[in-house]
Amino acid sequence: MKTIYTDQPRSAEEYLAPRADDWSDYRVRALAEGEKYLAAIDGILELVRENAHHSEEDGKVADSTVEAMISTGLFRSFTPLQYGGLEMAPAAFYEGVMRIAEADSSAAWIAGQLNIHAYEIALMDKRMQDEFWVDGPDTRASSSYAPIGKWEEVEGGYRLNGTWTFSSGVDHASWVILGGRDRNFVVPIEDVIIDHNSWDVQGLKGTGSKAVTLTDVFVPRYRTHHLIDTYNDQNLGWEVNNRPLYWMSWLSLFNSTPVNTAIGTALDGINIFIEQSRVRLTRQGTGAPAAQNPFLHLKVAESLSGVRTVKQRQLNTWREFFDIACEGKEVPSIDRMRLRYETAEAIAISFESLTHLWPIAGAAASASFNPLQQKLRDLMAARNHGSAGKELAAGQYVKAIFGLEPAPFSDFGTLAFYK
Structure with missing residues (x-):
């Protein structure tokens, strides 16, 4: 039919x-x-x-x-x-x-x-x-969900003005999604001005997470994602995409995206440390090979095991969640809040895995040309992303465990608990 x-x-x-x-x-x-x-x-x-x-x-x-x-x-x-x-x-x-x-x-x-x-x-x-x-x-879209720009409702849609920041990968996007608290606006890249001077950072520099400015840009209503539709299980897209992938939690998928970069970066950073330690000699004491240091052994084992563990946890959880969707069921909110906490924790563990090794990385690790420097800076940047807020995520998770009332749905942030 x-x-x-x-x-x-x-x-x-x-x-x-x-x-x-x-x-x-x-x-x-x-x-x-x-x-x-x-x-x-x-x-x-x-x-x-x-x-x-x-x-x-x-x-x-x-x-x-x-x-x-x-x-x-x-x-x-x-x-x-x-x-x-x-x-x-x-x-x-x-x-x-x-x-x-x-x-x-x-x-x-x-x-x-x-x-x-x-x-x-x-x-x-x-x-x-x-x-x-x-x-x-x-086709690719970048985003800036923080509702720091301005919008007003007009006939047939909305008019946007202002600057939205941290739009990762905007140089490679054809569209930009901009946050307006309880709704998101989708705008063609031609309608925004990219501020190429707005991105001056030390970590994840290549993401080009630049600011975009809009002046009297009209966004028709059909290019607006009203989050109440997701809250009410009445996504307009389900008219044509009523299939298991799209029954999953959009915000769970979104919040689970940055952690993958942190995990891969941490694994590469640990491997760089191992390779450098193979040939490094300690300059104090006997000058013995660093690889023979028993304290180094423990730190490498702890760092590697920690990151590999959260990697498998992340992948296994999403295998489980997709299977649930293919059975026509919805993942309970307590499990989605568990995932929300675990992704934030995994970013923290990834960051800490390299800082754990840093005190025994040797003086050469401070050199700007040492690749460990970039790995550490990238992990520092990832640790500051909104999805890495371990404390807030823990509160949402434990409230679900105790059956406490969550904050009522009002915007992008509160929607995560419900959908």
């Missing part, structure tokens, strides 16, 4: 009906797409690593690196099938980002950020989807 699209969402009951169908074939296909994607990712890692210095020097990821990532299917991971997308199992996508992060932290960061927004577009009005993917399934 052909789906007839309308401006108005159907009832939640109508949207829930397909969840009783058998989605086992869908699951098998999504997992197979993930395996092909991971094999393709392995084929570009040498190029990504060779280009990593451009990220640091230019303040944006090299165009050839982005083209290589496009070739793997990365940016169509969450694009709907009807637009040429893969609707891939999320765990595979996240693992691919981890692998990229071992070669270039900034490339991994924008890989995650530019792709996860396709998922939000898939929840929106079909007209928005048609416009977004008119040029192909690899």
